[in-house]
Structures are given as structure tokens and as C-alpha cells.
Amino acid sequence: MRAIHEAAIEELLAVGVDRMTMEGIARRAATAKTSLYRRWSSTEEILVDAFLRVFPQEEPSPSSDDLRGDLVRALRMMRDWMSTLGARAVAEVVTARDRNPELVEAVYSRVFGERGGRFTQTVLYHYAGHGAFDPARLTPVVLDIGEALIIKHGMDHSRLPDDAHIDAIVDQAILPALGLVPGAG
Amino acid sequence: MRAIHEAAIEELLAVGVDRMTMEGIARRAATAKTSLYRRWSSTEEILVDAFLRVFPQEEPSPSSDDLRGDLVRALRMMRDWMSTLGARAVAEVVTARDRNPELVEAVYSRVFGERGGRFTQTVLYHYAGHGAFDPARLTPVVLDIGEALIIKHGMDHSRLPDDAHIDAIVDQAILPALGLVPGAG
DNA sequence: TATCTTAGCTACGCAAGCGTTTCTTAACGC
DNA sequence: GCGTTAAGAAACGCTTGCGTAGCTAAGATA
Structure with missing residues (x-):
């Protein structure tokens, strides 16, 4: 069961969404094709199930009174998550969106969509609530910059960017958009 | 010849990089498989050729003394270009980069890489040279924001974003990163 | 213990793409 | 008008994946 889900993700990464086959997954999971057909009727269905189970999404928790530090932490968290197999799998699926709209819908909305995928968002809302900057600055555009x-x-x-580059993103793009000058926080 | 290149791009968009076939391209170009094999030995080779011919890359030309207006124009130009079949084709290829490194290399570098693909870059360098803002602001991060x-x-x-959203990007992200406040240019 | 579900294996006929060969047909140069 | 060159058509044996069917072997349940 878990083996099959893992096999599905592996297969996805190995050959791409468009070339996934039942036989490929079965081979990788060291199981029989018939066993797959018993539960699912297409590779897409297996993938959706696989995505549902595989993803724990970490949430950044703004702790101290340190906006810049928390932003940096949130973006590092995102970067680390993106280095995951899972994230590469998501990217894989998203590109082929024209060919698998249902799959993208099922996957993207829970893993990389509205809720998740905006790591800085949590942090920004937190500090906006605490008066660190003008809350009117928090437009959809600004929330997405990082x-x-x-x-x-x-x-x-x-x-993926290294720590220095993430610092640069925070200092040169996000903080200015919030109306804050890095030096004089 | 041109028909084959077009067919290759169409096929790419229709079935994805990973499922492209010689027979598919031949069918779409209304020609014989043998004719393809005469010149190329794989779908990738055809694609590289196709990309080489198909792409005229428009350059934004900063004209007036209107930084904001030129930025908006550059980003609209990018958006319009992205709505092209060609751009979707590029996206298609780039995602599968792990599976086709050579193809990505060949395509990405000329079409969406260093030189092109940074529409605002031309504009920003122009105005930096004319003292509209501190040239030190033009870091790689800032050049990429839009x-x-x-x-x-x-x-x-x-x-793709509409005009209003592009305005927001310029006003809320790019100009602040340049140290400029939208209202008080 | 007898039975009943379910996973796994093997094999089937079918379709599609591979890369190649052979033959026909058209175009162009001299 | 003739010969050369290149394109198109058709078929080849081969491989891979499809979805289904029939069987065996456990493991749970009554």
C-alpha cells in the first residue's frame, strides 16, 4: 500500500506524468499489475492517493519579535521543502496541467495552492497584526514576492537558492515592498 | 520543413515532451516518417531545430522618460509573449529538465535564459544609467522581481495576469525595491 | 477445520511506436 | 529528354503497455 504510493511518486519523477504506466508502477512496487487494477483504474488515481498520504506540510511559526529573521526562516523552510522529492513531483504535475486538469486540481489545491505554498504569508500576517508595518501593504502581489x-x-x-540569496530576497525585495528599509528596521 | 517544425511544437504542446513520437509528428505534418528520419534521428533533435527557427524575441525599448510606464510595458510584453504557443512549449521543456538536460540546455539558453527572459532588465539598466535611482539597487534579485x-x-x-495586476507588480514590488515610492516618483 | 476473501502470478489478444527496407513518384539540372 | 536526387508510401519484425481472465496460495472468519 505505502509501497505502491511510493512507487507511484518514484515513477512520476523517473518518467514524467505523461509516461506513467501501470506496469511501471507495478514493477517498481514489486507487485502485480492485477493488484493495481483491483483498487485503481488509472495511474492518475494512484497519484492522487499518493499525494494525499505523502504530504505533511510544515507551517512556519512566527516566534520572536524578529520580522526579518522569521521571513528568512520561512523562505528557508520553503526551499528545503522544495528540495524534497514531493515538491519535484508537484512541479512535474503542474506543468502538464493542460493534459491532466483533474489531477492538478486534486494535487495543487492541497499541496501547493491557496493554503500552503505561501510560506511567508503566515509570517507577514502575524507581523501586520502586530503593527510592524502598514497592513495595507499586504496585497496579493507582496505576499507572493518571496x-x-x-x-x-x-x-x-x-x-535552489542558498542562504545568502534568501537573505538578499528578504532585504532587497520583501522588506522594501513593506515600506521598510533593511538597515533601519 | 517549416511545416515539420510547426508540427513538432504542436505535438509537444499536445502530448508533452515525454510522449512525443516520430509518428505523431509525421502525422501532424502530413508527411512520411521516413522523411523525418532522413534529417533527424530523434524527436529532441527536431525540437531543437524548431525552437531555433521559431523564436523572434522582442526587445523592450525604453523610450520616454517614464520608468513606471516602461516597466509596465515590458511586463505586458512578457505576458503577451508567454501567451504564445512558443512560451508554453518552453515551459513544457523546462519542467522535464531532469530527463532531457541537453534539450533544455539548447532551448532554454537561447529563449528564456540569461539573455532573454528578463524583460524588465533592459528597462532597468537604461534608467539606472540615467540616474533615476541608485544603480547599486540593481541586484540579480531585483532584476527578477517582475x-x-x-x-x-x-x-x-x-x-496570466491582467493589466491591473501588472500595475500592482510594478507599484508594489519593483518600484519599492528600487527605493522609489510610487506616488512621489 | 472448512470456507471465503484477497494478493499475486501468468498469459492472452490488441494497439502503437520503434527504426529499417523497398518501391514509387515527383522535381530539377544539364 | 534523361538522369539524378529527394520525398512519400507501405510493410517488416520487434517491443511495450493496455485491460482482462484464470489460476494459486495465504490468511482471516465462522
Whole structure:
């Protein structure tokens, strides 16, 4: 059961959404094709189930009175999560969205969509509530800046940003957008 | 020739990189499989050729003394380009980068990589040179803000941002990162 | 213990793509 | 007008995945 879910994700990463096969999953899970067909009728169904079980989503918890530090922590958390197999699997699925809308719907909404996927969001709302900056600054655009820059970095360099780059994102993009100058917090 | 290149891109969009077949391209181009094998030996090779020919990359030309206006124009240009078949094709290829490194290399570097793909970059360098803001602000992070947010928007909503959203990106993210307050230019 | 569910194996006919070979057909140069 | 060159068509044996069916072997339940 768990073996099959893992096999499905592995297969996804190995061959891509569009080339997943029942036989491939079965092979990888060291089980019989018939056993798969007993429970699911397509690779997509297996994948949805797999995604449902596989993902614990960590939430950043703004602790101290340190906006910059918490932002950096949130973005590092995102980066570390993105280095996970799971995250690469999500990326895989999302690109083929035109071909598998249902799959994307099922996966994206719980893993990378509205709720999750905005790691800085939790932090920003917290500090906005505590008067660290003007809450009117928290537009959808501003909430996305950190995550957007990390994603773009990943696309450009096929490698996730290091700590220094995350610092730069916070200091040069997020804090200015909040109306804060890094030096004079 | 041109028909084959177009067919290759169409096929790419229809079935994805990983499921492209010689027979599929031949079918779509209304030609014979043998004719394809005469010139290329794989679907990847055809794709590289196709990308080389298909892409004219428009360059934003900063004209007036209007930083904000030029930024908006550059991002609209990017958005319009992304709505192209070609751009969706690029996205398709980039996600499968683990499986087709050579293809990504060949395609990405000329179409969406270092040189191109940074639409605001041209504009920003221009105005930095004319003293509109402190040139030290032009870090790699800042140069990417606009593009990153447009890409993220596309991923989140499977739809590209409208003009109002682009305005918001410029006003709420880019200009603050340059140390400029939208109201008081 | 006898029975009943369920996982796993093997094999089936079918379809699609592979890369190649052979043959026909058209176009162009001299 | 003739010969060369390149494109298209058809078929080849081969492989891989499909979805289904029939069987065996456990393990739980009455």
C-alpha cells in the first residue's frame, strides 16, 4: 500500500506524468499489475492517493519579535521543502496541467495552492497584526514576492537558492515592498 | 520543413515532451516518417531545430522618460509573449529538465535564459544609467522581481495576469525595491 | 477445520511506436 | 529528354503497455 504510493511518486519523477504506466508502477512496487487494477483504474488515481498520504506540510511559526529573521526562516523552510522529492513531483504535475486538469486540481489545491505554498504569508500576517508595518501593504502581489523569486531562481539555475540569496530576497525585495528599509528596521 | 517544425511544437504542446513520437509528428505534418528520419534521428533533435527557427524575441525599448510606464510595458510584453504557443512549449521543456538536460540546455539558453527572459532588465539598466535611482539597487534579485511574479501568477491561476495586476507588480514590488515610492516618483 | 476473501502470478489478444527496407513518384539540372 | 536526387508510401519484425481472465496460495472468519 505505502509501497505502491511510493512507487507511484518514484515513477512520476523517473518518467514524467505523461509516461506513467501501470506496469511501471507495478514493477517498481514489486507487485502485480492485477493488484493495481483491483483498487485503481488509472495511474492518475494512484497519484492522487499518493499525494494525499505523502504530504505533511510544515507551517512556519512566527516566534520572536524578529520580522526579518522569521521571513528568512520561512523562505528557508520553503526551499528545503522544495528540495524534497514531493515538491519535484508537484512541479512535474503542474506543468502538464493542460493534459491532466483533474489531477492538478486534486494535487495543487492541497499541496501547493491557496493554503500552503505561501510560506511567508503566515509570517507577514502575524507581523501586520502586530503593527510592524502598514497592513495595507499586504496585497496579493507582496505576499507572493518571496516564493516567486525562489521559484524563478530554481527555474533559472536548476538549483535552489542558498542562504545568502534568501537573505538578499528578504532585504532587497520583501522588506522594501513593506515600506521598510533593511538597515533601519 | 517549416511545416515539420510547426508540427513538432504542436505535438509537444499536445502530448508533452515525454510522449512525443516520430509518428505523431509525421502525422501532424502530413508527411512520411521516413522523411523525418532522413534529417533527424530523434524527436529532441527536431525540437531543437524548431525552437531555433521559431523564436523572434522582442526587445523592450525604453523610450520616454517614464520608468513606471516602461516597466509596465515590458511586463505586458512578457505576458503577451508567454501567451504564445512558443512560451508554453518552453515551459513544457523546462519542467522535464531532469530527463532531457541537453534539450533544455539548447532551448532554454537561447529563449528564456540569461539573455532573454528578463524583460524588465533592459528597462532597468537604461534608467539606472540615467540616474533615476541608485544603480547599486540593481541586484540579480531585483532584476527578477517582475518576471518572477508573473510566472508565479501563471502557476497559481493557470492564467496570466491582467493589466491591473501588472500595475500592482510594478507599484508594489519593483518600484519599492528600487527605493522609489510610487506616488512621489 | 472448512470456507471465503484477497494478493499475486501468468498469459492472452490488441494497439502503437520503434527504426529499417523497398518501391514509387515527383522535381530539377544539364 | 534523361538522369539524378529527394520525398512519400507501405510493410517488416520487434517491443511495450493496455485491460482482462484464470489460476494459486495465504490468511482471516465462522
